[in-house]
Amino acid sequence: MPASSASAASSASPEPAPPPPDQDDHAPLAREQAHLAASRAALRAMRAETEALDISDVAANWVNAEVLASGIALRIKALADLSGTPLFFGRLDFDHSVDDDGEHGHRFYIGRRHVHDAHGDPMVIDWRAPVSQPFYRATRNDPQDVGLRRRFGYDGGELTAYEDEHLTDPAEAETASALLQQEIEKPRVGPMRDIVATIQPEQDELVRAPLTGTVCVQGAPGTGKTAVGLHRVAYLLYAHRERLARTGTLVVGPNRSFLRYIEQVLPTLGELEVKQATVGELVGRVEVRGADDAVAAGIKGDARMAEVLRRAVRAGVRMPEEGVVVVRGSRRWRVSAGELGELVRQLLDRDIRYGAAREALPQRIAHLVLVQMEQAGEAPDDRVQNAVARTPAVKAAVKAALPPVDPAKLVLRLLSDADFLAEQADGVLDAEEQRAILWERAPRGLKSVRWSAADAVLIDEAHDLVERTGSLGHVVLDEAQDLSPMQYRAVGRRCSTGSATILGDIAQGTTPWATDDWASALAHLGKPDGRVEELTQGFRVPRTVIAYASRLLPAIAPELTEATSVRDAAGSFAIRQVTKDGAVVDACRDALRREGSVGLIAADARRPALAEALEAAGLPFLAPGEETSAGARLTLVPASLAKGLEYDYVVLDEPAAVVAGEPDRRTGLRRLYVCLTRAVSGLTITHTEPLPGELG
Incomplete structure (x- = not known):
């Protein structure tokens, strides 16, 4: 693929004309470094110009002045030059034979945001602009008028290397991109980072899909589905800024730890106003202090509850007997x-x-x-x-x-009054299902109710039956496979007049009500026409690790295609059958000797004992979501919170305990599949108990 590369200590290939080839091997790299310095100076000038704007006599009233000032403040913040983030990562030189649309011989630097000079001429093109698309999609078979594609290598914020592909040169041999591989291999210390420099063609098609359609991405571990969803938000905000500014966008994640992990991706792409929430926060009309058993939670999450609630809302209607x-x-x-x-x-x-x-x-x-x-x-x-x-x-x-209806009081009555529940659920829920969700004792009032997470979703459904829920322009729903039908309905209400991007992996479904069918999930969401796309090419998990984890697929999701990986990290996988108590700590020590983040993943029940062992060994550790803290690279991760996270090196403690920690074996094996696929560079499994037989 790349024809040549250069760094401060290596030779460089000559540049295509114009400009003419330079006799000094290091001159092309020096010119690119000069362009980077000039681009950073131009960005600083753009920010200074915005900061100097005088709006004192522009607004008609104080309200307009506040709105204008807020917009300028956001613009200033978006123009910040992030020192460790490359301002541009690629270059496109369009073929000199092209002269349609004024593209004859044009050169564009592709980066995270638009930068122009004092004359308004572009120095860096936003990666989302149409002219940037060939950087991700051009191939030798379809060069899209690109004569040369150049990728840049960075050390921190300093440009240190470049790599060229001459897409229209038949004499150039096609090889793998070393810089692309290097970018993928970078250590994962801290929160999730963007993949804007490494987006693959199949990912780019999903990122740039039209706003009007709902897209469901079934993605195996490490295929970048979360990154695709986040970059899709950034792209849609670029392409439909005015529309989405009015209607709003939202990213929905499975828990706060996950949202903290991904929260820096959009700001690095210049998008500062995208809201993030869990499903629980979306439906948070009451405080959740209780919990359901698996049977009750499954029934409350069943789509049939929507009909029960619809009947309950209308149960008080009385036909007038008097005029x-x-x-x-x-x-x-x-x-x-x-x-x-x-x-x-x-x-x-x-x-x-x-x-x-x-x-x-x-x-x-x-x-x-x-x-x-x-x-x-x-x-x-x-x-x-x-x-x-x-x-x-x-x-x-x-x-x-039509007496007034209070949604919370209605659900309280439904779950505490057996006769009322029987009347509303007649022909919908059988007697055993009604007994499963009926409270043993009726609370004395609303303040004494210990609502569960499933109850909160029912209240949200009842509230929507009474008063319409506001709709956003676009919603991204990640780890969607774990949602119940009623939770899908709750999210769907938030994009009833907009569109959605659904991200998930059926093989990673670990709730009792996890979906086995994306078509049904889309129907519950209110988007039955949404298209389902599958990503099977992995860029994160090493080939040996994903192959080992895929041994579980026949038992947990036989209909899915086994994932492959572009990464072949030698020596990245080890299984240790151990007898001594300190073996897990030793494995963590070994991992910490390497560069990057380390995750110790264990069954939830084993976390306290492992925390004590790490403290006794003098190994500082973090909890999930705290990865930005200084002074520690090791995170102790309960298996229930591992989904969506990634670490350079993972130590997985007692796989059998992970499986046993779930209510049934299939769910336990799915939880194990999640834990096995969190590693970016290496996985070490330590166990005293026999490994699950499904692993072979």
Whole structure:
């Protein structure tokens, strides 16, 4: 692939004309370093120019002034020159034979953000711009008018090397990119970093997919699905800035540790306003202090609960038995019980939200009164209709027919009143399922309820039945395979008028209700037309490690394609059957002698004992999500929190204990699959108990 490379200590290939080849082997590298220095100076000038803006007499009022000042502050922050982050990572020289669209002989430097000089001429092109696309997709078979593609190597923020591909030169041999491999191999100390310099063609197609469509990415471990989702957000914000600024974007992750791990990716790409949340935070209308057993949680998460709740919301509806009399001055206007009942039936038949029906009913009653007034020779207007709708008699009639519904009180009654639950769940849940979710003792009031995470989702569903949930323009949902149908519905409500990017791996589903079918998941999300794409080429997990972990696939996800890896890290995999207590600590010590992060992953029940052992050995360690802390490279990771994380070296303690820590063997094997695939450079397994038979 690359024809040549250069560094401060190695020879460089001549540059294609123009400019003409340079006789000094180091001159091309020096020129690129000079362009980097000039680009950084231009970026500083852009920031200084923004900081110097005087908006004192621009805004019409203080509100507009605050909005404008806030926008400028964000712009200044986005123009920061991050010292350790390369400003550009590639270059495209378009073929000199090309002259359409003004691209004849043009050269573009591809980077994380746009930088221009004092004359407005671009010095660095944003990686998301259309002209940057060939950097990721051009090949020898389809050069896309690119004569030369150059990749740059960095040490910290300093440009130290380059590597060229002459895509239209038939004499140049195709070899693997050493700089690309070097970038992939970089140690993973600290939070997750972007992959903007190493995006592969199949990933780029997903990143640049249209905003209007929902994309579901089934990705094996190490295929970069999380990075694809985050870079897709950055791309969509670039391509549809104004639209998404109005409607908003959101990244949903499985837990706070995971969100802390990925939170720096978008800021390094210049996107500072993308919100992040867990599903629990999305539906956090009540405080979660309790927990369900697996059976109850599974039933509460079943999509059938949506119908139970729909019935419960309407359970209080009463058809009027008496008419309503409205007094206006000396006149009395009557709407009969039959007319009132017909209005209620019409609203319910439209299946609009309960709250909207309660708001519409008084206006419809008032309209019937206005019709009578007009027939009597009066000329009422809209003000009269609104006044009639607010009269005590009309309000009382509405309250009697459509009493107000408090979502939390409704779910409280549903889970504590056996007769009420039986009535609403008739034909939906059987008697055994009803008993499984019914509380043994009814709480004395809302304040005493120990709501579970599944209860909070039910309350959110009930709230949406009463009042519409606001929709965002785009939502990224990561680790989606672990969501229940009701959780999918909760996320889907947040993008009902927008689109979504769904990321997950069926083989890594570790909840009792984990999905086995993306089509069903998309249907629950409200996006049945979403397309499913599969990523099977790994860039993170070494080949030997992913091959070993894939031995579990026949037992946990036989329908999935086995993943492959571009990385062949020799000596990266070891299994140690041990007898002494300190063997795990010794393995951690061995890993810490190498450069990069180390994760000790163990069954949740074994974490306290391992923490004591590490402290006794004098090895400082962190908890997941604390990887930005200084002074420690070792993280002690409970198996339940390992999903989505990655470490250069992983020590996996007692695989059999990881499997035994789950309610059933299949879930336990899926949890083990997750733990086995967290390593970037090396995996060491230590065990005293026999390994699970599925590993062979």
